[in-house]
Amino acid sequence: MDEEWYDDAGPVVRPYAVTGGRTRPAANHALELVALVLTTEHGRAMVRTLDPEQRNIVLLCQSIQSIAEISAQLNLPVGVARVLVGDMIDAGLVRVTRPARPSERPDVALMEKVLDGLQTL
Template sequence: MPHPQDVPWLDDAAGRLIRPYTVSDGRTRPTAALDMLSMVRATGAEPHGHLGPEHTQALGLCERPTSVAEIAAYLRLPVIVTKVLLSDLVDCGAVATHAPRFDDQPTDVSLLEAVLDGLRRQL
């Protein structure tokens, strides 16, 4: 992952050099259904059309499955702006998304009951 100081629109002394919503051309509605836990991964397909440097950086963060929240943190952008960038990448076939995978093992009922009992004793 790139070091935050390697991001071209950040400067240690000046801070952010570009307003966040400039990156998304003022758009606040992604075209793809993404939430903060959606996993995004590069497809290896060459993106069609013009991509800005922020798109390229986001694509670089998607070499392995990475959550939208992680990508937003690395880019130091609001999540909604990151969703717009990622949905642009989805639309041009450069990335694919899927819902996060949770452990398929059933929850241990005895553990949940012990937690509930402990909470009841505290009240």
């Protein structure tokens, strides 16, 4: 394959090649854009053996990043970021937490009472 042609086609071909043409992770992980990703100890230990995209995700997620942030920071389509992160969850390289849903958050009145209590200290 001609290297110049590959470089020109890289951004189009690479996501397909990286995900094996998949649009979803192998396991059915429902990864929202705001799902929070953090590298595991295993991920840190394996960083040198990973493919470039996975390595970049492991390095980026040393501090918590959302799927949207991973996509933007690494210039990956969101679908590709989801597939890669899903595969990395299965491999134990990263873990994902989801931010609290509105129904799981404390009541606003309770938070105001806590704030009032802190201000009186």
